[in-house]
Amino acid sequence: MKTSTLRPLGRRAGDLPVAMVFLLPAAVGFAVFYLWPTLRTMYLSFTEYSLLAPPEWIGVENYQKVFGDRLFWNSLQVTVEYVVINIGIQTVVALGMAVLMHRLTRSGLIRGVLLLPYLVANVVVALIWYTMLDAQLGIVNQALEWIGVDPVAFFGETSTAIPTIALVNVWRHVGYTALLIFAGLQAIPKTFYEAAQTDGASEIRMFWRITLPLLRPALALVLVLTIIGSFQIFDTVAVTTKGGPVNATRVIYYYIYEQAFQRFNFGYAAAVCVALFAILATLALMQLKLLRAGETDLD
Amino acid sequence: MRRTTRLTAVATILSLALAGCGGGDDPAESGGGTAAAPTEISYWLWDSNQLPAYQACADAFHAANPAVTVKISQFGWADYWTGLTTNLVSGTAPDVFTNHLNYYPEFAGKQQIQPLDDFIAADGTRTDVYAPGLADLWVSADGKRYGLPKDFDTIAVFYNKKMLADAGVTEEQMKTLTWNPTDGGTYEDVIARLTVDENGKRGDEEGFDKSKVEVYGLGLDENNGAGVGQQMWSMYALSTGWQFTDKNPWGTSFKYDDPRFQETVAWWRGLIEKGYMPSLAIARSGTSVNDGFGAGRYALSTNGSWMINTYYGYDGVEVGTAPTPIGPSGKRATIYNGLADSIYAGSEHKDQAWQWVKYLASADCQKTVGDKAVVFPAIPEALTVAEQKFAAKGVDISAFTVQIHENTTSLYPITDHASDVSAVMSPAMDAVLSFEAEPSSLTKANEEVNALFQ
Structure with a gap:
């Protein structure tokens, strides 16, 4: 480390052009696909914009409407319900799967199988489950009938629609999440487990005392990523329940889509987007702080 | 099948x-x-x-x-x-x-x-x-x-010929059915007759078990009809003499607060309570109304002329069509939609x-x-x-065209703010159909809709 501080300053400055060349592609992508749309969305959120006519500046009127909009709060509540079920179950199951892989098998085949649902496009997964879970003709309900259970209208009932969508997406994402956690597990030195085994610790004790504490930074990052991803639930809703029945599955991104692309209220939709952006940014920061994702207990 | x-x-x-x-x-x-x-x-x-x-x-x-x-x-x-x-x-x-x-x-x-x-x-x-x-x-x-x-489209009733024969309903009868929002008229009689539970009891028979229905007399569309209900309820409501708006095209005041409309909706969802039509939850759970019809779950299904080839395309299902029933106004009704x-x-x-x-x-x-x-x-x-x-x-497409000859068609409601009207009416109709709200709640939805035109 010492030597680098002694390097002549000119050398470092000389790296700059080369560094710029390497940074440029990513920087262009970031500016074009993230920065500019974000700034434009922020601008549009202060306008009334119906897409087919130029935007008209109206100040904070959209934001005032957002706070008084019953459907905005409903969509937020529905989304949070989705995220809690989706992330809660997904994280626990993925963690279990990752630990089993870590402690029991190194088989590449099993890892591949776990990832399979993730390789199928979201829309296809949603439509296949939608067909399989139909109350009258779905194969799942036929099976339920054989074991004497009355058919359940999984996607059709206001009470079960969101849990159903959340579980369908758990099915698709759990293998992927398990692999992410599995990667984190591999960073834990084997010597800890060997030492614990020598002391006669049980697997369960090792999980709580070794695995979980040392996995914390990796788990924190996985949680931040999956929660942000989970908030963006849209496609499953768009191809199955379309926000209904009533408002039961009108998640926030679907609400934004409806406002923008079906009702042409682009300014208002932009304001909802910015509100969501603020919520997600706060949430991510809080998580990182609370879970001390930047620190590790390995040192 | x-x-x-x-x-x-x-x-x-x-x-x-x-x-x-x-x-x-x-x-x-x-x-x-x-x-x-x-x-x-x-x-x-x-x-x-x-x-x-x-x-x-x-x-x-x-x-x-x-x-x-x-x-x-x-x-x-x-x-x-x-x-x-x-x-x-x-x-x-x-x-x-x-x-x-x-x-x-x-x-x-x-x-x-x-x-x-x-x-x-x-x-x-x-x-x-x-x-x-x-x-x-x-x-x-x-x-x-x-x-x-x-081109244009109108609405008619698709029926499963075998189910009709089993129930002793003739195709001639289907052409002369009447309907009213109070007791559903002969139209509801037929729907009840065509409904069969797991024990083979029909909807109009003693001991019919509405919690274990095998075949529903009338299918419920998987799509939300929002404020138009084109192939869902418009043919009933319009046959009472009700119209969507003060004038069509270019109306500026919707009439979802009209008792004739709300009574129609009340009768329609009443079919769910009686076990003659599937609940909203079942209709929305995955399969389309036409596939349900094709799979023999529904005896009747109201739908548009653009669906003819789909309905007639199911293997092993003999299909016929009848015009929508004659309403309290003494006339049939259908939306007449043109592209x-x-x-x-x-x-x-x-x-x-x-x-x-x-x-x-x-x-x-x-x-x-x-x-x-x-x-x-x-x-x-x-x-x-x-x-x-x-x-x-x-x-035979006469079930779809007869209303043009008899001049009983109504225009598709053409107004400004159509997508906003739909955004208000979709959840409002869902809430009524799923029994979370009463048909009278549509008066409030109507106020919301009409506020768009102020």
């Missing part, structure tokens, strides 16, 4: 999914106009069933006008409208596209589609050759004409686009379309062609 239905369902879903994957990029590519000497104009439509018919028209058009080629693109309904909107914004919309009454007021109001009046005047094109009323639908509130009619082709206001080839629109609206092209027997062409002589072709396939 059920297995084939499920297989087709999965196959359809997969192809839909694939179409969905590809749909995002295509509009942008095909939207770009070319300015080369032999002109290519782009044309969009959403119904894949109609693609071969219109391709045949495009080929004939090209043969007659060798300098102009028509490039047809087809997208599923939802992709179609999002794709069209974004292409209108970016100035790359197709030169000509199939337009819908629900969307055109918005496009016309924002000057995105071309008024056709100058072209019509210059060419002396006749607008009175279409079935009565169809051409006028496309004259906007400002008096300008934005489309020429291509038309419009020209994009930003098109670089408006003259060629007009030639194509004129050809699409001509007897020549409409006879070509009628010959394929997929929809009802707007020109009566082309409709006759379609009628014969449908008949050759064993389909």
